Amino acid sequence: MIFSLAWRNVARSWQRSLVTIAAVATGLSALIFLWGFNDGVHNTMMRNLQQVIVGSVQIHHADFFKKSSLSRHMKLTPELQNALSKAQNSGQVKALSWRLETFALAAGNDVSEGLLLLGMDAKSEAKTTRIAEKVDQGRFLQAGDGPVCVLGATAARNLGVNLGDDVIFLSQDRFGALAADKFKLIGIISSGEMGIDRGLAIIPLNVLQNMLEMQGRYTRVVLQIAPDNLEAVTTLLRASLNHKDYEVLRWYDMYPMMKQWVDLENAFYYIFLGVVLLIVAAGIMNTVLMSMLERVREFGVMMALGCSRSVLAGMVIVESMILGALGVLLGLLIGLSLVAWFHSVGIDLSAEMDTIARFYIDPVVYTEIDADHLWQTAGSVMAAAIVAAFVPMWRVAKLQPVEAIHHV
Amino acid sequence: MFRIYMRLGLRNLLLYPMRTGLTVVGLAVGIAALTFLSAMNNGWLQNMKANFVLTQMGHVQVHAKGFEKSRRISDYMHATSEVDKALQNMPHIQAWTHRIRVSGLASAAGANASVLVSGIEPENEKKVSRLYGFVQQGEWLRKADKRGVLLGDVLAERLSVGLGDKVVLMAASPEGDIASEVFRVRGLIHSGVLDVDNLLALVPISMARDWLGLGLEGAATDVVIRADAFTSVDGIVKNLKQRLDTHDFEVLRWQEIDPMAEQWTMFADVYTWIVLLVVIIVVLAEVLNTMLMSMYDRVREFGLMAALGTGQGQLFAMVVCETLVLVAMGGVLGFVLGAAASLYFAEYGLNLSQYATAFSFMYMSPIVYPELTLNGCARILIAAMVGAVLAGIYPAWKASRLNPAAAMREV
Numbered sequence: 001m002i003f004s005l006a007w008r009n010v011a012r013s014w015q016r017s018l019v020t021i022a023a024v025a026t027g028l029s030a031l032i033f034l035w036g037f038n039d040g041v042h043n044t045m046m047r048n049l050q051q052v053i054v055g056s057v058q059i060h061h062a063d064f065f066k067k068s069s070l071s072r073h074m075k076l077t078p079e080l081q082n083a084l085s086k087a088q089n090s091g092q093v094k095a096l097s098w099r100l101e102t103f104a105l106a107a108g109n110d111v112s113e114g115l116l117l118l119g120m121d122a123k124s125e126a127k128t129t130r131i132a133e134k135v136d137q138g139r140f141l142q143a144g145d146g147p148v149c150v151l152g153a154t155a156a157r158n159l160g161v162n163l164g165d166d167v168i169f170l171s172q173d174r175f176g177a178l179a180a181d182k183f184k185l186i187g188i189i190s191s192g193e194m195g196i197d198r199g200l201a202i203i204p205l206n207v208l209q210n211m212l213e214m215q216g217r218y219t220r221v222v223l224q225i226a227p228d229n230l231e232a233v234t235t236l237l238r239a240s241l242n243h244k245d246y247e248v249l250r251w252y253d254m255y256p257m258m259k260q261w262v263d264l265e266n267a268f269y270y271i272f273l274g275v276v277l278l279i280v281a282a283g284i285m286n287t288v289l290m291s292m293l294e295r296v297r298e299f300g301v302m303m304a305l306g307c308s309r310s311v312l313a314g315m316v317i318v319e320s321m322i323l324g325a326l327g328v329l330l331g332l333l334i335g336l337s338l339v340a341w342f343h344s345v346g347i348d349l350s351a352e353m354d355t356i357a358r359f360y361i362d363p364v365v366y367t368e369i370d371a372d373h374l375w376q377t378a379g380s381v382m383a384a385a386i387v388a389a390f391v392p393m394w395r396v397a398k399l400q401p402v403e404a405i406h407h408v
Numbered sequence: 409m410f411r412i413y414m415r416l417g418l419r420n421l422l423l424y425p426m427r428t429g430l431t432v433v434g435l436a437v438g439i440a441a442l443t444f445l446s447a448m449n450n451g452w453l454q455n456m457k458a459n460f461v462l463t464q465m466g467h468v469q470v471h472a473k474g475f476e477k478s479r480r481i482s483d484y485m486h487a488t489s490e491v492d493k494a495l496q497n498m499p500h501i502q503a504w505t506h507r508i509r510v511s512g513l514a515s516a517a518g519a520n521a522s523v524l525v526s527g528i529e530p531e532n533e534k535k536v537s538r539l540y541g542f543v544q545q546g547e548w549l550r551k552a553d554k555r556g557v558l559l560g561d562v563l564a565e566r567l568s569v570g571l572g573d574k575v576v577l578m579a580a581s582p583e584g585d586i587a588s589e590v591f592r593v594r595g596l597i598h599s600g601v602l603d604v605d606n607l608l609a610l611v612p613i614s615m616a617r618d619w620l621g622l623g624l625e626g627a628a629t630d631v632v633i634r635a636d637a638f639t640s641v642d643g644i645v646k647n648l649k650q651r652l653d654t655h656d657f658e659v660l661r662w663q664e665i666d667p668m669a670e671q672w673t674m675f676a677d678v679y680t681w682i683v684l685l686v687v688i689i690v691v692l693a694e695v696l697n698t699m700l701m702s703m704y705d706r707v708r709e710f711g712l713m714a715a716l717g718t719g720q721g722q723l724f725a726m727v728v729c730e731t732l733v734l735v736a737m738g739g740v741l742g743f744v745l746g747a748a749a750s751l752y753f754a755e756y757g758l759n760l761s762q763y764a765t766a767f768s769f770m771y772m773s774p775i776v777y778p779e780l781t782l783n784g785c786a787r788i789l790i791a792a793m794v795g796a797v798l799a800g801i802y803p804a805w806k807a808s809r810l811n812p813a814a815a816m817r818e819v
Contacts (some may be wrong), residue, residue: 019700026693030686037682067568069519103520105578106511106588112478112580114513114522158479159513170586172520199522238618260766268445272683275441276690283694286427290701351679361675 002311006318013291017323020287021134024327027280028381035377036367038269041131043368046227046251048360049258051130051228052191054251055097055222056230059083059237062247064219065254070174072104073217074246083240083317084221088234092229095127099220100208104171106151106201108159112349115155115171115201120210131189134196138163138187145204150187152197161185168199172210181211189234194359251280258359281384284327285391288320292392298403299396309397317386324385328378337372342367388402412727417730424702428734432696436745438691439792441686443746446784449680449756451482453673453776457638459771460669461662462538463601466504466632466642469646469660470648476660481510482582485657487626494651495633500640505532505630508616512579514559514609516567523563524607525579527616527628536634539597541611546571546595554615557591560605561598569593577609581621587596590620600768622690651796672770684791691738692795699731699803710807711815724808730799732793739792743785750778 010017050056058065059080061072074080087093094107105112122141126132132140140150149167151159161167166182173179183203191197209215225233230250237248250260292299299312341367350363421428461467469476470491475483485491488506494506508527513520528550534540540548547555557575559567569575571593578588591611594651611619635641641661648659663670667681703710710723758777760767767774 013704014748016701023693023697027690030690034683066562067519067566068521069568096649103513103522107580107584107586111584112512112586113481114511114578116522132486160478160480174516198630232611257766259767260763261770264760264763272441272687272813275437276687278437279434279690279694282430284597286698287701289426289430290705298720313764352674 002314004313010322021327023283025330026329027108027276028331029335031276031377033338035092036339036369039370040365040367045360050251051133053129056225056251057220057223058235058341059250060247063288065205065249070249072221075217076393083237086240087233087236092233093225097121097124097128098218100214100218100296101206102171104169107157107168111159113158116199118202119205120202121205125403128222134189134191135187136190140187141204147183147207148186150202152200153188153190154198154383158189174214191198223285223288277380277384280381285388286387289392290391295402296407299399300401303401313393313397316396317389320385320389324382328382333377339367339369413577413726413729416726417733418718420730422736426793432738434694435691437740439739439742440689440746442687442788443641443743444749445749446779447778448534448776449676450781450784451779452708452772453676456770457669457773463599464537465662465665467635467662468633468644470631471658473656473658482629483630486624488628488631489626491631494648498647500636500644501669502634502636503535504631504633505529507537507630507632508613509629512577514577515576516569516575516653519567520565523609525609525698527611527613529613536632542599543595544598549612554612555591555596558610560608561596562605565595569723578715587619616623651675688791688795692799696799703803703807706816711812720808724804727804727807728800731796735792736798747780750780
């Protein structure tokens with residue numbers, strides 16, 4: 001009964017109800033759009049970081065990440081094999097690749113430069129990361145390549161070498177002896193990311209293993225995992241690998257700034273969520289309060305006829321809930337359509353800003369929204385609608401029938 | 409005439425204190441949040457710019473022509489005396505120093521890592537960059553101690569070396585030969601900036617000259633200049649370009665050396681605009697809501713006014729003015745609140761240390777001091793006022809279109 005009464009009140013002053021619903025819907029859809037933009041930027045950043053070269057999770061010899069040296073390498077032990085196959089059998093690992101790396105001095109035409117010399121397996125790397133797509137001159141490594149290398153664009157420029165030129169890499173092998181070899185430059189990477197373009201040389205894994213006397217030895221296993229499965233796989237790997245011998249690091253354990261940045265910006269969005277909620281709540285309160293004040297005489301009559309205060313109070317709350325729910329539904333509809341539209345079309349900000357390669361930010365933003373952000377927002381708007389009804393409800397509960405009937 | 413509309417508007421608003429109050433609160437919260445956000449944004453962007461430039465880079469650098477692009481040590485300045493002469497007595501310059509910059513390889517007891525070697529003048533460097541303040545362990549370089557080296561702390565950890573340990577630095581000389589030299593770690597640097605902590609090795613410039621065979625006294629790759637303020641940078645660059653032969657030298661502003669800070673500022677700007685836009689839309693939807701409701705409420709009143717001879721234009725103006733008064737009330741309150749919060753935190757700082765890594769990556773200190781600027785406030789004010797007029801037009805138009813006879817009959 002309370003519901004049908006409330007519904008009739010909402011429908012009776014439909015113009016006012018419509019205005020309120022529209023205001024709630026505007027607030028919610030605006031918030032959804034903001035989240036869409038925010039999550040779009042953030043998820044692209046995080047995805048790019050993982051997909052270009054870092055991967056989602058890496059396994060190293062313990063302490064390798066902080067103190068990389070060839071002595072902290074891994075072999076394919078039964079323990080590691082077992083852990084990896086467990087992870088792969090869970091179906092949550094998209095792909096993995098093995099890498100070996102060391103620092104080397106590269107010498108080109110008259111100049112030399114300190115670089116990270118990275119051994120990659122062309123076949124498995126192609127499935128794991130998108131580094132091959134970033135080659136813009138020449139080609140990436142292929143299975144069966146001999147002594148060839150791919151350089152970052154800045155490194156190649158600094159060394160003064162072009163495709164087809166020879167580059168000499170000078171390093172130390174596992175026993176500390178000098179190791180030097182000549183490689184033919186077959187590809188140049190322009191990723192826009194300074195670390196990659198300036199400091200990286202990629203050569204075939206087996207060639208590097210031979211050069212460093214590291215046959216069958218690796219420094220990193222790189223796994224590509226969907227964001228939803230990241231934690232589960234990490235836990236599984238950590239459980240099956242002895243932490244004295246291995247470290248299992250998520251991308252944000254290795255590069256915490258991006259994650260922190262995302263958290264910081266999200267914290268800001270929560271503040272704005274609060275602000276918009278307050279505004280929306282004030283709007284709903286306005287409507288419900290006004291419609292209540294208008295009907296003081298009506299309420300008085302109802303009370304005189306034996307309608308209890310709690311029924312009246314309930315009616316006011318339900319009215320507000322109806323307005324809130326309709327507003328939320330409309331807001332979800334509009335907000336999600338906006339997000340979906342800009343997800344396919346993209347928001348082109350290239351007139352206002354450049355690519356910020358260091359953060360993997362593109363000037364065209366494709367909106368997307370995380371489910372938890374969506375439900376939190378919709379839920380809080382709905383909650384605000386209910387909270388907004390407390391003041392009018394409290395006023396109704398205090399009404400005296402006789403005075404109320406005399407109310408003008 | 410206008411004053412009458414304003415007074416009417418104000419009176420109508422005061423007639424419903426609850427409704428007006430609620431709307432004003434909503435507006436004020438929105439405007440206050442925007443004001444604070446804009447101040448905060450300015451605060452940390454200023455902070456970032458200053459840190460970005462003063463950590464290492466300087467406001468302006470002079471190199472031999474083409475060095476910035478080639479980064480080849482062979483493109484070095486054989487003598488910086490010409491640059492020094494040009495800088496002498498130039499206004500707005502706080503200090504300058506010389507450096508030799510070369511990338512190379514560091515190795516110590518089995519571990520090696522790539523490094524950016526920077527040969528510096530220990531005394532002058534203190535006046536130009538903040539590197540001196542970042543020494544965390546050990547001590548700053550001494551001129552007499554030719555084999556001293558300061559390492560970034562992450563780099564040192566990677567090499568597993570500490571104070572007093574030996575490190576071999578290898579780099580190419582201008583002729584292309586690989587030159588290596590033994591140094592002893594005298595201190596560790598921690599700045600929070602990746603490029604410094606992970607890569608940097610500081611050695612005395614005189615040693616760098618000998619080691620890399622740059623021989624001559626006065627040879628350097630960079631002249632690094634610290635200006636007295638960001639606003640002086642353009643003037644200094646212009647001045648230098650006049651005094652120096654641009655066939656031999658390049659004069660670069662900080663933005664040209666690394667555009668990252670500039671890009672980030674643009675990005676933050678776009679972000680703030682989008683938030684501003686969305687919040688203003690929400691606030692104005694709220695104002696529209698209030699005005700429409702108050703209009704529906706007063707249909708009879710409007711009908712009566714129209715019957716008494718108030719013209720359509722006058723009714724229209726009255727409602728628009730009412731909206732303006734409403735937004736102005738909320739706006740003023742919001743500005744006061746937002747400005748108060750900004751000024752409070754400008755004094756005491758807003759501690760966001762839990763995000764310290766992100767901040768230091770962005771060259772920012774995690775204690776943010778908001779900075780209220782006229783520009784930021786004007787942007788919000790104009791957006792709110794334009795929006796207010798837009799939000800007022802529809803109710804005003806509806807009110808002016810009422811049929812007096814029908815309106816008066818409305819219950």
